[in-house]
Amino acid sequence: MAKVPSLDVFYRARRNARRVVVLTAYDVPSARLAAKGGVDALLVGDSLGQVLLGYDTTLPVTVADMLHHTRAVTRAGTGLPVITDLPYGSFHVDPRQTVEAALTLVREGGAQAVKLEGGRRRADHIAALLDAEIPVMGHLGLTPQSLHRLGGYRVQGRGDRAAAMVEEAQFLAAAGCFAMVLECIPADLATRITEAVDVPTIGIGAGAGCDGQVLVFHDLLGLLADFQPRFVKRYAELGRDAEAAIAGFADEVRRGVFPAQEHTYGEKNGGTAGKKSDGGYLGGLAGEEG
Numbered sequence: 001m002a003k004v005p006s007l008d009v010f011y012r013a014r015r016n017a018r019r020v021v022v023l024t025a026y027d028v029p030s031a032r033l034a035a036k037g038g039v040d041a042l043l044v045g046d047s048l049g050q051v052l053l054g055y056d057t058t059l060p061v062t063v064a065d066m067l068h069h070t071r072a073v074t075r076a077g078t079g080l081p082v083i084t085d086l087p088y089g090s091f092h093v094d095p096r097q098t099v100e101a102a103l104t105l106v107r108e109g110g111a112q113a114v115k116l117e118g119g120r121r122r123a124d125h126i127a128a129l130l131d132a133e134i135p136v137m138g139h140l141g142l143t144p145q146s147l148h149r150l151g152g153y154r155v156q157g158r159g160d161r162a163a164a165m166v167e168e169a170q171f172l173a174a175a176g177c178f179a180m181v182l183e184c185i186p187a188d189l190a191t192r193i194t195e196a197v198d199v200p201t202i203g204i205g206a207g208a209g210c211d212g213q214v215l216v217f218h219d220l221l222g223l224l225a226d227f228q229p230r231f232v233k234r235y236a237e238l239g240r241d242a243e244a245a246i247a248g249f250a251d252e253v254r255r256g257v258f259p260a261q262e263h264t265y266g267e268k269n270g271g272t273a274g275k276k277s278d279g280g281y282l283g284g285l286a287g288e289e290g
């Protein structure tokens with residue numbers, strides 16, 4: 001039987017004094033690449049609304065969207081814990097609806113936990129999820145689903161708002177969240193929160209004082225050419241490389257250079273149709289005849 005992915009990396013983070021590395025993933029390739037790169041956990045973020053689905057905000061993302069992508073990520077079989085965002089509207093009405101949405105993502109999607117944005121005002125929803133044995137990750141600071149209330153994507157918790165955010169974080173920890181994301185807040189505040197709570201803090205735009213860090217897959221790899229907020233470090237420029245590769249393909253097709261002999265089937269060229277792969281489409285094609 002396959003090993004069940006565990007959230008232990010979060011439960012033990014403090015004891016082991018080991019920083020937790022989280023990356024978003026939305027499908028099989030992103031999940032497998034993240035796992036091969038050695039991250040500790042995968043977050044199916046509702047950022048998929050922007051990076052995959054072309055929405056301007058995360059607000060239109062539905063439970064069905066999250067389920068579709070969560071299933072793809074868990075199907076990747078990485079063995080890593082998968083945390084899935086509860087999308088906007090799915091945890092704002094009746095706690096029973098919240099549990100239903102989360103159960104869908106856990107039972108049908110295969111996620112180990114859900115993440116929801118906000119603090120004390122989600123108290124009943126967090127309690128209902130925990131009652132249903134669904135681990136909850138909190139999310140404070142710049143919570144993109146609160147975009148209209150916040151008046152834009154802005155750094156949160158500056159000046160006299162800091163103390164309230166520390167209290168919200170203490171509330172989330174006391175309520176039973178196993179970890180919390182701190183997004184776009186001053187580094188000193190994130191350190192203060194990290195010292196004030198007994199569960200790991202996972203930062204994004206929150207400085208180095210957190211217990212771990214999370215980035216969006218597309219940001220880390222430089223897949224979105226025209227988007228680079230201050231908190232993103234690009235570790236590659238795959239968007240630029242992809243454009244160059246596609247331009248190379250288009251050029252070679254137009255000049256009649258591709259496909260070459262080695263990409264072409266003859267009446268008899270033996271079992272050299274392709275290299276065996278671990279699950280490419282058409283089953284890897286290796287040795288196909290007929």
Ligand code: KIV
Nearest residue numbers: 024045046047181214
């Ligand atoms: O949706 C998302 O990808 C997130 C991360 C940025 C934390 O919530």
